[in-house]
């Protein structure tokens with residue numbers, strides 16, 4: 001049985017003062033039946049892990065380099081994240097694919113490094129508006145999945161997040177049928193490649209998940225949770241999303 005997971009992606013938001021949002025999650029943060037992860041900017045990973053004490057598995061980074069160390073100014077290694085207390089890392093987010101020209105091949109190399117380091121990779125993929133309009137969604141996400149995941153992906157080291165680009169930060173959300181169709185296609189591809197282990201890999205939905213639509217999304221077929229952007233920044237928004245996931249069990 002896959003454990004449900006809700007992950008918050010703070011993107012380039014958050015300073016020390018915002019750690020109070022994590023403390024304010026209080027009871028929701030203690031949700032015993034679902035996994036909760038927050039991925040703050042790299043500058044806050046260590047402080048957030050410290051603030052959470054023994055609950056370190058609940059912090060993640062937003063990117064890591066494919067190499068262990070070296071002359072890569074401005075980059076951060078998987079080991080650095082891990083040492084700072086992170087146990088997860090988001091890889092291949094569409095904003096990095098767009099802003100930093102990350103290809104599937106680069107995402108796969110980063111994911112391999114995350115695995116080698118012992119981090120669970122949250123690998124993101126999703127189509128653009130134009131690709132959906134052109135009826136290419138399933139082909140696009142299948143190609144991204146094949147290209148971005150290295151061999152050896154397991155339920156313990158990999159989470160896949162389906163994030164349609166047109167739904168990110170727009171308030172637009174695909175229908176449950178549209179999410180279900182993509183998740184089903186992804187699950188089939190995972191089974192073809194990883195056999196029984198595929199059933200342990202969690203599939204998250206991401207893109208404009210809010211307190212008022214979370215319960216409906218979590219009721220969708222093969223939705224193991226969500227990757228939440230804007231609504232993960234405030235405890236008053238994130239907390240009801242966590243509760244909605246718990247209530248879906």
Ligand SMILES: O=C(CO)COP(=O)(O)O
Pocket residue numbers: 009093163167168169170171206207208209227228229230231
């Ligand atoms: O990109 C996202 C999470 O990684 C989704 O962002 P929003 O929830 O702000 O749409």
